[in-house]
Every structure is written in C-alpha cells, then in structure tokens.
Amino acid sequence: MNIFRHFETRVETALTELAAEGAIPTGLDFARIAVEPPRDPSHGDLSTNAAMVLAKPAGMQPRALAEKLAAKLKGEPSVTEVTIAGPGFINLRLNDDIWRTGIADVLRTGATYGASDLGAGEAVNIEYVSANPTGPMHVGHVRGAVFGDALANLLEKVGYRVCREYYINDAGGQIEVLARSAFLRYREAMGETITIPEGLYPGDYLKPVGTALAEAHGKKLAEMAESEWLPIVRNTTIEMMMELIRGDLAVLGITHEVFYSERELHKTGAIEAVLKLLEDKGLIYTGVLERPKGDTSEDWEERPQTLFRSTQFGDDQDRALKKSDGSWTYFAPDIAYHLDKFNRGYTKLIDVWGADHSGYIKRVKAAVAAVTDNKAEIDVKVCQLVRLFRNGEPFRMSKRAGDFVTLRDVVDEVGKDAVRFMMLTRKNDASLDFDFAKVMEQSRDNPVFYVQYAHARIHSVLRNAKELDFDLSDAALAGADFSLLSDEAELGLVKLMGAFPRQIEQAALAHEPHRIAFALNDLAAGFHGLWNKGKDEHHLRFILAEKRDVTLARLALIRAAAYVLAAGLGVLGVEPAEEMR
Secondary structure, three states: OOHHHHHHHHHHHHHHHHHHOOOOOOOOOOOOOOEEOOOOHHHOOEEEOHHHHHHHHHOOOHHHHHHHHHHHHOOOOOEEEEEEEOOOEEEEEEOHHHHHHHHHHHHHHHHHOOOOOOOOOOEEEEEOOOOOOOOOOEHHHHHHHHHHHHHHHHHHHOOOEEEEEEEEOOOOHHHHHHHHHHHHHHHHHOOOOOOOOOOOOOOHHHHHHHHHHHHHHOOOHHHOOHHHHHHHHHHHHHHHHHHHHHHHHHHOOOOOOEEEEHHHHHHHOHHHHHHHHHHHOOOEEEEOOOOOOOOOOOOOOOOOEEEEOHHHHOOOOOEEOEOOOOOEOOHHHHHHHHHHHHHOOOOEEEEEEEHHHHHHHHHHHHHHHHHOOOOOEEEEEEEOOEEEEEOOEEOOOOOOOOOOOEHHHHHHHHOHHHHHHHOOOOOOOOOEEEEHHHHHOOOOOOHHHHHHHHHHHHHHHHHHHHHOOOOOOHHHHHOOOHHHOOOHHHHHHHHHHHHHHHHHHHHHHHOOOHHHHHHHHHHHHHHHHHHHHHHHOHHHOOOOOOOHHHHHHHHHHHHHHHHHHHHHHHHHOOOOOOOOO
C-alpha cells in the first residue's frame, strides 16, 4: 500500500463529507491536494496542503478550513494526532500498526514492491545515448546511457509503456571524415604504410573495419574514385561502429528497442514535409538573423535565410532551417525526427542530452510545440560531465586523438553495477566525480558498497536463521506478530520502507532516478543502524534463540527490507548482492 496515496483518498473523502454537510462549497477541484512527509519529522508522519490550496476557491481562510478538515481526520482510526501548522498545513501522526502492516505488503509483492498504475499504460519515448557512430563508447557517454536506462526502468515500474530509442547521427560531415579515416585503414590492411593526417580519426578501433573492407573488396576500392568508394566504405563503417556501440551498451546492461537512422530520415522526404507543414502554419519566412551574442568575428555576415518562427513558442530567437548554400541545418532534420516520434503515437517525449547541447533545448521544445499543435510534451534532461580521476589526475579524452577512456575500460575495472550506481548518485544536471579508488572502497563513504552490503548482510542473517530451522517462506514471515517490533530503530526501518512507493512515484513524475539511489542509501543506513544497535544491545539482535516469535518478526522485517533494496536496485539496473567478500 502507498500510505501517502491512501491518505490522499482519506483527505478527499473527508472534504466530500464536509461539502455534503454544507461546511464547504461543493465542486472543489482536489487535483492540487498533496499528502507528503512533513519537512520536520518531529511534526508527525504525514502533512497535507489541502486547506491551503482549497481556501481561495472555497472563499474561506486557510486555517478555518483546516480546522474543519482536521476535526474530520481525527476520526480516522489509524490517526493518533492531528495538528495545524502555520497558516493551514495539517500534520498527522499515525499509530505504529498501520506502518507495520506494510511489512506484509512487501512480503506479498517481493522485489516488485513500489510498482503502480500511475502511468496507466501511456506511451513514452525516451531517446538516450544517440552518440555519433564514430567509435566505441567512451566514459563521457556513460552517464547519459545509465540515466536514460534507469529512467526507462522507473517509468515502466509505475505503469508507463516505454520505448527506448537511439538516434543514429549517421549524416553530416563527421561521417564523411569517419569514412575517409576507415579508407586509410583499408589501405593499411592492403599492405600500404599510411600516415593519418590531422583531422581524421586515428584510433585503432578502425583497423578491423579496414580488414573487413580488404577481405570483402580486395583491390577494387583502391582502384575507384572517391565518389565511388566513399558510400561503400561509409556504409560498412557505420554498420561496424553501431555493432561496436551495441556491444558496449550491452556491457552496461542497456538495450534499445529502436535505432533510428538520420540518413534514412533524409531519404524519406520527411524534412521537406515538415518544412511544408510549418509553411502551411505560417511559421516559415525568409529573414536575416541578428549577430549571435558575443560573436565579434569579422567573418560574420548578414544574409537571408529560411527561418522558423520559434520565438512564438518561447525560444529566444527564430532559428535557421537552411544554410546559405541551400543545405539543411542540423535543426531541420531534428524537427522532422521529433514529428516522426509524435506520428508513431508518442505524446510524451524525453530526450537525454550531454551538457554541450543545453543551448539547444528551447528551440527543440518550440519545434515540438509547433509541429504537434502542443499535443506532445517534451522534457529534455541534460547530463553534466563526469570527471574521471586516477591517482589524483583527470583523464583527458579526445575521440579523434585515439587516447580516450572507453566505457569498457571503466566497466572492466570496477564492474557494471558499480558504474551504474555511481552514475546515479547525483542529480543529472550536477557534475559528477568518478574516483576509481572510492568506487572500490569498502566503507560507508562508498554508496555502492554501503547499499549492497546491507542487502548481503540481510541474506547472511537469513542463512543463519535457516540453519536454526526457521520457516523463511514469505507466507510464514507475513504471519509473524509485527507488534513485537517496537524499538525506535525497528519502526524507523518500517517507515522508510513504507515511504518507498511514494518515492518511486515522485521520482518518476520528476524524471529523476537519482532519487532512488538516495532512498536506497537511507534504507541501508536504517538497516545498518539496527544491525549496530543489536551488537550493542543483545535483546535487539535479529536472532534470539530463546524468543522465536520476536526472531520471526525481525526476520520478516529484514526480509522485507531486502526486497525493497532489490526493488530499488532493479530500477537502477543493478543486481543485488547476496554475498560480499
């Protein structure tokens, strides 16, 4: 049971009764009513803003409405105290039994605990990673990949139907550079001594491409003009780079349902079609843009361009769709691509971008609003940089220089689960330091270890209990006498578990999976605190041979805690550890 949602329903029922009694007007909108933890835990277990948000439409003072609602809520059997704070917030304190019932709920649902129907099956498209197919994934791609995948897991857990999508940027100048770089590796595979000029990709990862081209075509490519060999080499190189990228993502446990090619988008006429759509809406014109702010170069020249009226949809300036040579800007295919998502049935769009694209957000939001008539909404989540440290020195990465740190390098050293968890220990728009030593450290300062150790410790206790012939089936544990859990630390752990379903829903609504990592750290701290208390006070140990009823209740408590930890780790894409050596 989501205890917060349960009490939202109870608050709405109480308000409906007040309206029926004539104490408040009928027909009030309850949509903005929230029940959440109070900012100060000493004020109680729950707090509601109902009186604050309804006072104005009810034509009443907030405190007067709060007093009427508080009187109703005092009659709730699980409420032990109701207080009014400030201008009209209502705080509730609950009896311990309603929290304890949550243990049986967890045991019934297992690692699916926290799942809900909040999304009601609504379709959501999450586009993430979308790295240029110019080489293997490097550590700079990892954070966005993990964030997008965890967000997809989170939205699925609360009932959305999620499509994981990768946009292949396989059109444009960088792909021509890649193809020419691969052609040099082909010549190398044919026995030539090559020198890679400045501006091409020198990485050894292109050597297998050169070998494949040599095996498939022999000397034929060398005898062709560039206009003939370039498309052949380009197609093979993109295919092999995407195979490499898929493999890199698989190492992180990431798969996408859709890989969407920008080159194919160009071929379909979708860009021309979206331009026509915007023209028909009166949103295209020929004009001259102002010099970009901060640009003092002598090369700037004012010139007529095909422009989109993006300022009508909240952008800072109108945006060019065609260059002066008549070719498309990067923005034009992006508009067509997002319209294609909408035409495939997605009205909720989420894009996960790197920090260097943050200036692009307003124009894309404007474009989505324009081409869908505001029927689609897009949320762009920007992932800030990851600073990688070893021996106090940051790595410098450059894909063309060939000396970058790959995703596989990091995963091979510390493991998939540690990488995924650490990438979610800060909000996506805050920079993150990834320290190899800290990730491998076995201490409370390492959140990966701290959470996994809690799960492993619980399973260690359960293995010991099994040797003492305790029935550890979930059904047997759910039948324990939970009233025997009366210590403050035990009840604290119970309340942390009871808060988890709300935390899942709130994280999903905010598109912030890092909140789950924080919640798991709090839950782990609650368990470790109880463990340490039992070491100091014998009567609080999990296993008391002389008190099997107390022991069974405590085993139920920690088994439930393990399920909640596993549920949260599952959202993050991390496998819970049952043993740690």
